Amino acid sequence: MVPKEQIQASVKQFILSEFLSGEDADELEPTTPLVSAGILDSIATLKLVTFLEEQFSVQIEAHEADVDHLNTVEDISNLVLSKL
Amino acid sequence: MDFSWTPEQAELRAAAAEMAAAELNEGLAEREKAGTFSLEGWRRCAELGIQGLCVPEEHGGAGADALTTVGVLERLGYGCKDNGLVFSINAHMWTLQVPLVAFGSEEQKRRWLPGLCSGALIGGNAMSEPASGSDAYSLQTTAVRRDDRYVLNGSKVFVTNAPVADLLLVFANVDPERRPSGVSAFLVERDAPGLTVTRQVEKMGLKTSPMGELFLDDCEVSAEARLGKEGAGQTLFTHSMTWERSSILAGGVGAMERLLETCVAYAKGREQFGQAIGKFQLVASKLVDMKARLETSRALLYKTAWLRDQGRSIFLEAALAKLEISEAWVRSAQDAVAIHGGYGYMCEYEVERELRDAMGSRLYSGTSEIQRTIIAALMGL
Numbered sequence: 468m469v470p471k472e473q474i475q476a477s478v479k480q481f482i483l484s485e486f487l488s489g490e491d492a493d494e495l496e497p498t499t500p501l502v503s504a505g506i507l508d509s510i511a512t513l514k515l516v517t518f519l520e521e522q523f524s525v526q527i528e529a530h531e532a533d534v535d536h537l538n539t540v541e542d543i544s545n546l547v548l549s550k551l
Numbered sequence: 552m553d554f555s556w557t558p559e560q561a562e563l564r565a566a567a568a569e570m571a572a573a574e575l576n577e578g579l580a581e582r583e584k585a586g587t588f589s590l591e592g593w594r595r596c597a598e599l600g601i602q603g604l605c606v607p608e609e610h611g612g613a614g615a616d617a618l619t620t621v622g623v624l625e626r627l628g629y630g631c632k633d634n635g636l637v638f639s640i641n642a643h644m645w646t647l648q649v650p651l652v653a654f655g656s657e658e659q660k661r662r663w664l665p666g667l668c669s670g671a672l673i674g675g676n677a678m679s680e681p682a683s684g685s686d687a688y689s690l691q692t693t694a695v696r697r698d699d700r701y702v703l704n705g706s707k708v709f710v711t712n713a714p715v716a717d718l719l720l721v722f723a724n725v726d727p728e729r730r731p732s733g734v735s736a737f738l739v740e741r742d743a744p745g746l747t748v749t750r751q752v753e754k755m756g757l758k759t760s761p762m763g764e765l766f767l768d769d770c771e772v773s774a775e776a777r778l779g780k781e782g783a784g785q786t787l788f789t790h791s792m793t794w795e796r797s798s799i800l801a802g803g804v805g806a807m808e809r810l811l812e813t814c815v816a817y818a819k820g821r822e823q824f825g826q827a828i829g830k831f832q833l834v835a836s837k838l839v840d841m842k843a844r845l846e847t848s849r850a851l852l853y854k855t856a857w858l859r860d861q862g863r864s865i866f867l868e869a870a871l872a873k874l875e876i877s878e879a880w881v882r883s884a885q886d887a888v889a890i891h892g893g894y895g896y897m898c899e900y901e902v903e904r905e906l907r908d909a910m911g912s913r914l915y916s917g918t919s920e921i922q923r924t925i926i927a928a929l930m931g932l
C-alpha cells in the first residue's frame with residue numbers, strides 16, 4: 468500500500484511541474500484550490516487523470532473527474548487512496 | 552490485442568451491412584436534395600439494435616463492449632450511403648445516451664433509455680452557441696434555480712437532430728462567476744415551455760441529418776431534469792466527447808472502404824489511352840493511399856475501442872482517432888473525385904456527396920486543430 472504522504476508528494480510534484488512551473492512549491496498546499504482557481508482547466512484535468520491512472524494503476528470514473536474529487540492535492544490523494 | 556470477431560460479432564456486423572445496403576439507400580439522392588431525414592431508416596436501425604448497442608441490457612440496450620459497438624457501426628457505414636442518417640444516429644448515441652448511462656439517476660435512465668434504444672425517441676445535445684464553439688465552456692446560456700425548477704435562458708446553434716428531437720441535453724451555466732465549474736447539463740423535452748427550435752439549418756453535407764438552432768426564453772425544466780450534479784457539465788461533456796471522438800467515425804471507416812471499392816472498380820473499367828486508368832501509376836498510387844488510410848484508420852478505431860474495454864482512459868487515443876480518421880476520410884473522398892475525373896464532380900456518380908459529407912468530420916466533436924491541441928497537451932508539450 469502506498470502511504471498517503473507519498474501519493475500527496477507525487478501529485479504535488481506533478482501539478483507543480485505541469486501546471487505551476489516556476490511557482491514557489493511552498494505555495495501549493497494540500498488544500499490549495501486547483502479547479503475552482505482555474506489551475507486545472509479542462510485539458511489539464513485530462514492530463515491529471517491520465518497521470519493518476521498510469522502512476523497508481525487506478526481507474527478514475529467519469530463522474531469522479533470533477534471539482535468534488537480533484538479540487539485540491541488532498542482531495543486527489545484521497546481519491547487515489549480510496550482505489551488502492 | 553486480438554481483433555478477430557467472434558461468430559456473434561461477425562453475425563451482427565454482417566446483418567448491419569446487409570440491412571443498410573438493402574434498405575437505407577433507396578431515394579437517397581432525392582432525400583439529399585430536399586434535406587429529408589429518414590425516420591423509417593432510423594427505426595430500421597433501431598430494430599436491428601444499433602442505437603442501443605452500448606447501452607446496458609437492463610435499460611433496453613444490447614450491453615455491447617466498445618469494440619463490438621464500433622465494429623457494427625463500421626459495417627453500418629459501409630452498407631449505408633446515407634452518411635447523414637449514420638451521423639444522426641451517432642449524435643444520439645454519444646451526446647445523449649452515453650451521458651445518460653454514466654450520469655443519469657436510476658429514474659432518469661428508466662424513463663429515457665428504453666425509448667432512445669428502441670428508436671421511439673430521438674435525441675442530441677446542445678452545447679455550441681453563437682459566441683462559443685471550440686471554447687465550449689465559455690457558453691452564455693444560464694440556468695437559474697427557482698424552487699423545484701430551473702429556468703434556462705440563451706440560444707444554441709448547430710444542434711444536430713434538433714428539428715426531429717424528442718429530448719435534448721442542453722448545457723447551461725448555473726453560476727457564471729464560476730465559469731466552467733458552473734456549467735451543468737439539463738434534459739430538455741421538445742415541448743418544454745419556453746423552448747423554440749428556430750429553424751432547420753442548411754449545410755454543405757450530411758444534408759439528411761437535420762440540424763437546428765434553439766432559443767431558450769425562460770424555458771422551465773424540473774430540478775429532476777438536471778443530469779449529474781450542478782457544475783458537472785464539464786466532466787459530463789468530456790466523457791461524452793471522449794466516447795464520440797473514439798467512435799463517431801466508425802461509420803466513416805466503413806464509408807472509406809465502400810469508396811475504395813467503388814474507385815477500384817471504376818479504375819479497372821474506365822479506359823483512356825487504350826488501357827484501364829488503374830494501370831497508370833499516378834492513378835494506382837491514389838488507390839494505394841486510399842487503402843493505406845483505410846487500414847490505419849481501422850487500426851486506430853479498433854485499438855482505441857479495445858483500450859476503452861481494458862478500462863483505460865483514452866483521452867489522447869480518442870482525439871488521435873478522431874483527427875486521423877477525419878483527415879483520412881476527407882483526403883480519400885478527394886482522391887475518389889479525382890479518380891472519377893469529371894464524372895466525380897457530377898451528382899449522379901455520388902462521389903461528390905461523399906466528399907461533402909466527409910468534410911464535416913473535421914469540424915464536429917472538436918475541430919482538427921482542437922484535437923491536435925489536446926494530443927499535444929497529453930504528450931506533455
Ligand SMILES: Cc1cc2nc3c(=O)[nH]c(=O)nc-3n(C[C@H](O)[C@H](O)[C@H](O)COP(=O)(O)OP(=O)(O)OC[C@H]3O[C@@H](n4cnc5c(N)ncnc54)[C@H](O)[C@@H]3O)c2cc1C
Binds near residue numbers: 677684686709914918
Ligand atoms: C456537422 C456538424 C454537426 C454539429 N453538431 C453539433 C451538435 O449536435 N451540438 C453542438 O453543440 N455542436 C455541434 N456542432 C458544432 C461544433 O462542435 C463546432 O462547430 C466546433 O466545435 C467548432 O466551433 P465553431 O464552429 O464555433 O468554430 P470556432 O471555435 O470559432 O473555430 C474557428 C476556427 O478557429 C480554430 N480555433 C479555435 N480555437 C482554437 C485554438 N485554441 N487553437 C487553434 N485553433 C483554434 C478552429 O479550429 C477553427 O478552425 C456541429 C458542427 C458541425 C459542423
